[in-house]
Amino acid sequence: MVSLEAKSAYMAPLLESPMPHFFVGILYDQPDLQPPRLQLADSNSLACNVLHFVRHAEAVPCRELYQQLQGRKPNKESEWIYNDYLVFSLVCAVKKFALPSEWVRQLLSLRASHDEERQKLNATLRNILAGNLNNREDYHQVSLVYQVLTGEQVPDETRLNKMFKFLWRQPFPFFTSPFLNLISLKALELAFNSKGMLNPEQFFxxxxxxxxxxxxxxxxxxxxxxxxxxxxxxxxxxxxxxxxxxxxxxxxxxxxxxxxxxxxxxxxxxxxxxxxxxxxxxxxxxxxxxxxxxxxxxxx
CATH class of the missing domain: 1.10.10 (Arc Repressor Mutant, subunit A)
Structure with a gap:
């Protein structure tokens, strides 16, 4: 069952389309959650299915899907490469199942942007691919949630505290990106739980x-x-x-x-x-x- 904070007034504006709804279900371990029918032309459908494979450790179908995707030759005008949910799910899959990473690295290089949030997110995802989960300039909430989804849970206390203090002092929504806001809410819950503090609903x-x-x-x-x-x-x-x-x-x-x-x-x-x-x-x-x-x- 999705936790109460996912249904709060703070979460509601972020859940106006199916992709964020499914992402929240994955983050909060909603039972019997099934991805939509796989459609290779739909980036949200791809993201949902890859996230489902990662969450449930389904290596074979994930590897087969990834091999199909590797045949694509994207460029900077390819809209699907700017789907943060999809790129994050692919990074998780590559690390979880030890898939070839060069194609995903190419996607990240094509996602060049003048937007500071996007730049920092891209840098964070590149560092995750490199196995660097505690870079000082990254969005640590992204690497923290990555660790939870892939089972690679080795949170760094210093980075956890820094992320918590930053988000605590920010008005909500923390970012313009719904993806980063959902990630941040989950990361806050993880920080609260690790410290025996208030849960996010009590926090708000x-x-x-x-x-x-x-x-x-x-x-x-x-x-x-x-x-x-x-x-x-x-x-x-x-x-x-x-x-x-x-x-x-x-x-x-x-x-x-x-x-x-x-x-x-x-x-x-x-x-x-x-x-x-x-x-x-x-x-x-x-x-x-x-x-x-x-x-x-x-x-x-």
Whole structure:
């Protein structure tokens, strides 16, 4: 059964087509999951079938399919080589079943792109083919999920921590690529499990709580700062009606009339400063410690 996080609001926008649905089923070990009918002209069909072969260690049909694919002579205009699910599945198959890797390396070289995400993904896949699973500049979540799918589970604690810290501080979705987002969600789950931490669904619930907490403390602080000022204004109004001849009341009215615009402008700036101070004090009083790096998801 696909885990609950796969059905959450965070996952839902990524599952609008069959390929991501099947990929999630593979990642979360959905029982009785069957790939669509194999169609060599359909890159998603190819990806699903190769992933299924890898997940269930079906070496013979995977090798036969790979031999058929090796007959293709792609170029930079071949659309199917830009299917991240397919290329990732082929990398997994090559490593899992010790297939010839030169053809897949050619695909990766043809996938040259100015897009930073695609460049980094290509570099990660090349390093996986080379057996380098812990390159410092790679998307470690990709190599981590590769290890899970192929059974080559040798996660590096340092790289795992670095990946976790990076994703923890990023707003969701982490990337523009749905493939990388799905990979990252699974990698987060693996990191949580390895550390005995919250599962991803609890993680996102905590993130939502943090956003609400920051927003509400800011509003409370604004209320605390604004109420005394409003009370002062109301008091001045009441005093004007009840004690129109009082010298102090006349002086206050005179100053307000003469410098009203400047006073309001100065008050606005002072109010913002006081609100910031009050917000920080309230959060500290409630035990909130802001991250040492990275921006909050709620505007401070």
């Amino acid at each position: 619930a905590a993130e939502q709580f943090t956003e609400r907490f920051l927003l509400r403390t800011r509003r409370i602080a604004a209320f605390v700062v604004t109420v005394p000022v409003l009370a002062l204004v109301v008091s001045l109004g009441v005093a004007t009606v009840r004690y129109p001849e009082n010298g102090w009341v006349k002086l206050a009215l005179l100053l307000t009339s003469a410098f009203g615009v400047d006073v309001l402008g100065a008050f606005s700036g002072l109010r913002d400063k006081l609100r910031g101070i009050a917000t920080g004090a309230l959060r500290r009083a409630l035990g909130y410690s802001p991250p040492s790096t990275g921006a909050s998801r709620v505007e401070e």
